[in-house]
Amino acid sequence: MAGIRQLAERLDISIGTVSRALNNKPDVKKETRERVLKMALEMGYRPNQMGRALRRGSTNTIGFVMEIGNPSALGGDNFFMGLLDSVQEVLAKSGFDLVLLPCRSADDPIEFLQRQIARGVADALVISATRRHDPRIELLLKTGTPFLALGRSETKGDYPWIDLDFEGVAGQSVRRLAAMGHNRIAIAMPRRSVNLAHLFLQGYRSAVADLGLDPDPDLVQRVSSSENGGMALANRLMSLDIPPTAVILAHELMASGLYDGLQQGGLRPGHDMSIIGFRQNPQLRYLRPSLACHALSLQALGQAVGRRVLALVDPPESDPPSPLVWEMDYIEGDSVRPLIPVA
Amino acid sequence: MAGIRQLAERLDISIGTVSRALNNKPDVKKETRERVLKMALEMGYRPNQMGRALRRGSTNTIGFVMEIGNPSALGGDNFFMGLLDSVQEVLAKSGFDLVLLPCRSADDPIEFLQRQIARGVADALVISATRRHDPRIELLLKTGTPFLALGRSETKGDYPWIDLDFEGVAGQSVRRLAAMGHNRIAIAMPRRSVNLAHLFLQGYRSAVADLGLDPDPDLVQRVSSSENGGMALANRLMSLDIPPTAVILAHELMASGLYDGLQQGGLRPGHDMSIIGFRQNPQLRYLRPSLACHALSLQALGQAVGRRVLALVDPPESDPPSPLVWEMDYIEGDSVRPLIPVA
C-alpha cells in the first residue's frame, strides 16, 4: 500500500512524472510510463483518493441517500437492492464508485444531507422517497450539489428526476376494475407527504371521476407500506358500512397482510375483494391467489438511473437529464375478478 | 456552505485560531471561541472532510461492506436494514458516520476492498458474509485496516468478529425435533464456502451423531437462501426414497417457498413435515402454519456491532474486541409437531 512518493523514489524519477504516467497524460515517454505502471503493480500502489479528491475537487463517487428504518425497508422491500445492482454496474464502467448513505428516519434529513455534502464524499447524490414538498431538493439546489431525484416533487426548480408512473398505474387499475363491474373501488397508500401517495391518489381520483364511480372518501385509506399496513387495511375496509369490492395498493408489500386480514374476517381475496398490487415483487411470487400487479425491470431502471447521474458529472454526452416517467406493464393475477361472474 | 478560510476572514482572525476554536483546543480565549462558534453557525460552516481527513489521516467514518445482488438480498432479507439502523445510532453518538459500500457479487471482492481501503473512505470496515476461507480477511490484516467481521471464518489471525450461533441453533433444533420422535431430519443451507453453512452443518452433524439419528447424506441439502431455494428444497426432499419428517433451515426466507412446494406436492407443512426456520423475520409473520424459528434483537446486535467497531478506532474504553457468539432464543410455532401425535 505505497504512495506516489515511494513509487517515485524507487524509480528515481519525480513524482510529477509518475502522476502523469499513472493518469495517462500524453507528455510521457512510452518506456517511462511502462516502467511506472510495472512498478506500481509490483508495489501494490493505490492512489490515495483523499489527496486526489482534495486536489481535483471530485471523488469519482456517487452517493445514494437511502432511508433505513422505515416500514417497507424493514418489511423486506427489495426495490433498492435490485436497483443498486445495475446502478453500480453502469457507474463501474465509467470508473465511478457507489456509496450508500443511510439516513435514519429519526435523523434530520437536512442536517444529514449537509454533512454529506460537506464531507465531499460524492460528486453527485441520488435521493429517493421524495416528499411532495421536499426541503432536501431546495438545499441541494441552493448549494449547487448535482443530484438526481428518484421520485418527483412539487418543489420547484430545474433538476433531473426519474419516477415510476404512479398516476398511470392508479388510473389504469381503476379503469380495469371498473370494466369488470366494480363500482366501489378503494385505494391504499402511505401518508400524504410522500409524493408518490399524492400522485397515486391523483390518478385514482381522476379516473373515478371520469367513470362516475363512487367517490366515497372512506375508500381512500392511508396505511404503512408493509404487511402490517395491509392487515390494518383489511380491518378498516371490512368495517365500512358498505365494504368496497376492489382495492388498489400503492405498495405490494401490503398484499400479504391484506390477504390474511381478509381471510381472518371470512373474506376470500380475489373472490370477495379484487386486489391490484403495485410492483411485481419476487417475494410475493408464491402468494395465492396470485397478485395482479405491474412489472418493472429493476435492471433497466437502474441503468437509467446510473446513466443519468453520470450525465451530471461526466461530460454530458448528449444525454439530456430530462424528467422521466417510468412506465409499468400490467400483469394479470387471480386476485382480480369480475364483480358479477359471467358464468 | 463556507470553509474555514471565509470564516477566518469574516472574523478577521487567523485560520489557525479558528481551527483551534472549532476543535476545542485549550489555547484559545473563551470569548474568541464563542465568537467563532457563533459565526460558524451563522455562516453554516461545514468543515471539508477531505482536507480534514488528509491532514488527520482519519475520516470519522465507518464503512460497511455489503453484498448486493445475492438471492437473499433480492428476496427481501431485512437483516441488514434492521441492523444498520442501530449501528448508525451508536456511531452517531460518537460522531461517526456510516457509509454502505455495496459490492456486487459479480465484482472481485479483493479488488473492491483494495479500492475502498485506498479511497480512505473509512477508518474501519465491517465485512459480512464471511467465507470459510476468506481472502478479504487476509488482505485487511496485511494492510493493517481495522475491521470487524460479521461472521466467523477459518482464516487465521487476530481480529474481532461477531457471529450468530449457527452451531447452537442447528444442534438445538435437531435435539428438539428428535425429542418429538423425528429420526430422519433434513437440513438446508447455502453452498459450503459460506462459513455459516459450515457451522450450521457442524452443529447438525454433531447432534445427529450424538443422538444416533439417521445420518443419510441425502438429508443435507444445498439451496439458495431464498423463496426459490425453498421451493427447490421441497422438490428435492419429496423426491427422496424416504422423505424426511422434519427439516431445519439455515435461512428463514426458504420457508415460504418450502411451504408452497410441499403443498403443491400434497404435503402439509407442520403436519407431514416439521420445519424450523432460522431467524424470526417480521416478513414471515403471517405465514401459516406459523414458523418455528429463533428470535434475535437486531437492535441489540446492531449496538454490539457499533460498539465493537468503534472500539477499533476510538480510545478502546475497556471494551476488548473479543469474539462474540450471539445466542438466539427458540420461538415455538405450528410448523413443528411430534412425529406420532399423542392424541
Next chain:
DNA sequence: CTGTTAGCGCGTTCAC
C-alpha cells in the same frame, strides 16, 4: 519529454 512548484482545505507546531 521531465523536474519543479504551487496549491486543494485543513490541523498543528513553533514562534511571537
Next chain:
DNA sequence: GTGAACGCGCTAACAG
C-alpha cells in the same frame, strides 16, 4: 492567546 508557516498526497501549470 494568537498568527504564520508547514505538510498530509496528489494533480496541474509552468519551466527547462
